Amino acid sequence: xxxxxxxxxxxxLQCRACGGQRVFDPATQAxxxxxxxxxxxxxxxxxxxxxxxxxxxxxxxTPIPGGEERVHSxxxxxxxxxxxxxxxxxxxxxxDGPVVxxxxxxxxxxxxxxxxxxxxxxxLQNARDWVRxxxxxxxxxxxxxxxxxxxxxxxxxxxxxxxxxxxxWAKYRHDPWWSDDHVWKNITGTMKVEFDDMLMPAxxxxxxxxxxxxxxxxxxxxxxxxxxxxxxGFAAERHGQSVMQxxxxxxSDRDLLIKARIRAHVGKPGARVVRYxxxxxxxxxxxxxxPVWILHYRYDGTPFRVAVSxxxxxxxxxxxxxxxxxxxISGLLALSALIAGAVxxxxxxxxxxx
Amino acid sequence: MSDLYAALLAGFVVCLASTLLGARAVRxxxxxxxxxxxMRAGSPGRMRMIRGWSAIAVWIGVTWFLGSVLGDxxxxxxxxxxxxxxxxxxxxxxxxxxxxxxxxx
Ligand SMILES: [Zn+2]
Ligand SMILES: [Zn+2]
Numbered sequence: 001x002x003x004x005x006x007x008x009x010x011x012x013l014q015c016r017a018c019g020g021q022r023v024f025d026p027a028t029q030a031x032x033x034x035x036x037x038x039x040x041x042x043x044x045x046x047x048x049x050x051x052x053x054x055x056x057x058x059x060x061x062t063p064i065p066g067g068e069e070r071v072h073s074x075x076x077x078x079x080x081x082x083x084x085x086x087x088x089x090x091x092x093x094x095x096d097g098p099v100v101x102x103x104x105x106x107x108x109x110x111x112x113x114x115x116x117x118x119x120x121x122x123x124l125q126n127a128r129d130w131v132r133x134x135x136x137x138x139x140x141x142x143x144x145x146x147x148x149x150x151x152x153x154x155x156x157x158x159x160x161x162x163x164x165x166x167x168x169w170a171k172y173r174h175d176p177w178w179s180d181d182h183v184w185k186n187i188t189g190t191m192k193v194e195f196d197d198m199l200m201p202a203x204x205x206x207x208x209x210x211x212x213x214x215x216x217x218x219x220x221x222x223x224x225x226x227x228x229x230x231x232x233g234f235a236a237e238r239h240g241q242s243v244m245q246x247x248x249x250x251x252s253d254r255d256l257l258i259k260a261r262i263r264a265h266v267g268k269p270g271a272r273v274v275r276y277x278x279x280x281x282x283x284x285x286x287x288x289x290x291p292v293w294i295l296h297y298r299y300d301g302t303p304f305r306v307a308v309s310x311x312x313x314x315x316x317x318x319x320x321x322x323x324x325x326x327x328x329i330s331g332l333l334a335l336s337a338l339i340a341g342a343v344x345x346x347x348x349x350x351x352x353x354x
Numbered sequence: 355m356s357d358l359y360a361a362l363l364a365g366f367v368v369c370l371a372s373t374l375l376g377a378r379a380v381r382x383x384x385x386x387x388x389x390x391x392x393m394r395a396g397s398p399g400r401m402r403m404i405r406g407w408s409a410i411a412v413w414i415g416v417t418w419f420l421g422s423v424l425g426d427x428x429x430x431x432x433x434x435x436x437x438x439x440x441x442x443x444x445x446x447x448x449x450x451x452x453x454x455x456x457x458x459x
Pocket of ligand 1: 015016017018019034035036037038210274
């Protein structure tokens with residue numbers, strides 16, 4: 001199925017000096033010509049507003065675009081550039097020229113982005129180093145990783161703020177574990193929780209686990225307007241979900257954080273949250289693109305990925321374990337525990353210890 | 355003397371079983387270690403990766419306890435008394451492990 005023509009930015013991305021293709025260069029933060037090397041800093045229009053947040057108003061259901069295919073005919077070579085699904089930016093398959101699509105629906109348009117600062121060579125190095133530093137990986141893993149390359153992607157994210165007025169019911173053990181009594185004490189309480197800039201991935205490329213591995217600090221001050229120039233030469237994906245769906249996806253993270261705050265509020269070791277109610281207000285959001293290098297590799301037929309933050313180069317990802325190595329470590333620890341137990345048992349038999 | 359050999363044989367079987375069952379716990383151990391070092395402090399992903407760490411304590415604790423019974427048996431040659439003596443120890447170990455499991459959430 002072929003959809004309509006794709007409104008796209010392309011000629012603006014071409015070199016003013018020689019007409020060559022220009023891509024965003026993380027090292028200089030400028031558009032750089034791949035033919036003559038001329039660089040041009042990106043215009044800072046609307047720079048001050050990039051970190052603005054929007055109030056969430058529930059109600060209006062939003063249809064999600066992206067099911068259709070959009071076709072753009074390349075201004076340079078005339079080839080067909082097809083945008084499938086949530087793809088916002090890609091290169092022409094025939095001439096390799098960067099093409100950035102303009103999102104028509106303001107309900108899905110990215111509001112801001114953080115540009116790539118880490119170059120692909122560094123990202124590849126960091127991804128390999130991450131895999132090399134793992135314990136109990138198969139011996140031939142680096143071979144599988146060595147063939148893989150990194151791909152730069154502006155991945156869609158949300159930030160959510162909210163105020164939570166929480167009322168909770170919890171319980172904790174009144175007596176320490178070594179006493180004979182097992183009395184649980186019930187406790188109820190109220191507390192306020194403020195969430196600020198909770199990051200939520202809006203695409204399958206970045207899981208919440210990978211997010212917490214590579215994005216350690218998010219600074220709204222480094223946001224820039226979502227100018228097509230930053231996307232030139234990189235892949236980019238738009239948000240394939242409405243704000244409501246983003247909030248829904250964020251629910252389990254929020255639940256985990258609220259429960260942890262309640263346990264801290266109770267302040268007793270091993271406290272359990274029985275249930276809680278929360279009155280959520282003041283929800284604010286941003287629709288962002290964040291730079292991520294992704295290295296895909298396969299081991300034994302299973303796909304894995306390692307992600308590297310395009311902001312500071314931090315790597316985190318997925319990897320296989322070597323069964324043999326796990327068993328070897330397990331055997332060593334089991335034997336140690338068994339011998340320690342046996343020594344203790346022999347001593348206890350002679351001395352009357354428990 | 356045959357009690358010592360029986361205890362050693364039992365120890366070998368326990369060690370083998372514990373090794374096979376422990377492979378998962380070792381994997382969890384590595385994941386927890388990496389999550390604590392590399393994932394953002396207080397993040398939901400880190401909490402999810404660390405959750406379940408008590409399986410490691412249970413695995414080591416149970417292996418240690420079985421070892422203590424076998425050590426007693428092997429040194430005294432009296433299995434019945436060894437089992438009897440292990441009763442109080444089992445109680446303490448079980449309570450301690452319960453406390454670990456409860457605080458793992
Ligand atoms: Zn040029
Ligand atoms: Zn082309």
